Amino acid sequence: MTRASSTRDLLPADLAMGTVMLKVGDMKVMTDYYQRALGLEVVAEQDGGLYFGRLGRPLVHLAPAPGLHLPGRGEAGLFHTALLFEDQASLAATVATAAQYEPRSFTGSADHLVSEAFYFTDPEGNGIELYWDRPRSNWSWNGTDVVMDSLALPPQRYLEQHLTEQSLEGQRQTSAGVGHVHLQVGDVQTARDFYVGTLGFEKTAGWHGQALFVSAGRYHHHMAMNVWNSRGAGPRKDTLGLGEVLIEVPSGDDVGALADRLKVAGVPSHHTGAELRFEDPWRNRIRVAVH
Numbered sequence: 001m002t003r004a005s006s007t008r009d010l011l012p013a014d015l016a017m018g019t020v021m022l023k024v025g026d027m028k029v030m031t032d033y034y035q036r037a038l039g040l041e042v043v044a045e046q047d048g049g050l051y052f053g054r055l056g057r058p059l060v061h062l063a064p065a066p067g068l069h070l071p072g073r074g075e076a077g078l079f080h081t082a083l084l085f086e087d088q089a090s091l092a093a094t095v096a097t098a099a100q101y102e103p104r105s106f107t108g109s110a111d112h113l114v115s116e117a118f119y120f121t122d123p124e125g126n127g128i129e130l131y132w133d134r135p136r137s138n139w140s141w142n143g144t145d146v147v148m149d150s151l152a153l154p155p156q157r158y159l160e161q162h163l164t165e166q167s168l169e170g171q172r173q174t175s176a177g178v179g180h181v182h183l184q185v186g187d188v189q190t191a192r193d194f195y196v197g198t199l200g201f202e203k204t205a206g207w208h209g210q211a212l213f214v215s216a217g218r219y220h221h222h223m224a225m226n227v228w229n230s231r232g233a234g235p236r237k238d239t240l241g242l243g244e245v246l247i248e249v250p251s252g253d254d255v256g257a258l259a260d261r262l263k264v265a266g267v268p269s270h271h272t273g274a275e276l277r278f279e280d281p282w283r284n285r286i287r288v289a290v291h
Helices: 003-007 028-036 086-099 153-163 165-169 189-196 254-265
Strands: 018-025 041-047 051-052 057-064 075-087 106-111 115-121 127-133 176-183 203-204 210-214 222-228 241-249 269-271 276-279 284-291
Touching: 018 028, 018 051, 018 176, 028 051, 028 057, 028 086, 041 057, 057 176, 075 086, 075 241, 086 127, 086 153, 086 165, 106 153, 115 153, 127 165, 127 176, 153 176, 176 241, 176 284, 189 203, 189 210, 189 222, 189 254, 241 254, 254 269, 254 276, 254 284
Parallel strands: 018 057, 075 127, 176 222, 241 284
Antiparallel strands: 018 241, 041 051, 051 057, 075 176, 106 115, 115 127, 203 210, 210 222, 269 276, 276 284
């Protein structure tokens, strides 16, 4: 098999995760959280919804959805949106403001070997990860699997080591991106069949049959799926929470190639040329568009 044919069915190595859309019940409370706790700014408005980001780059889209209910704990949907910071001081600044805004929203922290991560929950129960990547040269690989772990990362000590007055004052002037999106699904094998077998991500790690990590271009993961709270979950109802995951690719050819793969797999999709919309087996909405 030639190199060209072996990579034809993979997503492009230089894809990026784009804006995560959340359906929101209380726009006032959620807007306050994303601005004050996470240090994000309104970078665009559309149809009553607000796009929050850094330096003009949208990261999270809050879309008003009055009348919808919160999802049940065991349902499929969002596990967390992971915001990636470019250095430890920038990460520490946002961890500090999030913890100060609502200490009870902090749910944990971990050294994952490839990254340092802190976990929070927004006022409507959407998970948020704030993290910094170690340099790729420091990552270890076991064949095609990246070596990750969950080691202790004491938050107070981290802030003492990395938080500076300068990083706090300049919080909104530093960049951030959506590093990865982690979903709750009903079973891992179905997730692997869809995200690896059909979409063209590559598996980078598993977790005792309970979680799957996938990426393009040997990143540690652009997406993940787990069954920790949602084993056996069926397709989602229309609820508050995750509205859409955006994946950005370099060219229309990449969108077209994926559209072809979805068609062959019998996955319904809407293809406009520049973008492609479809749902995973749990009705999590995915949009793939040219960056």
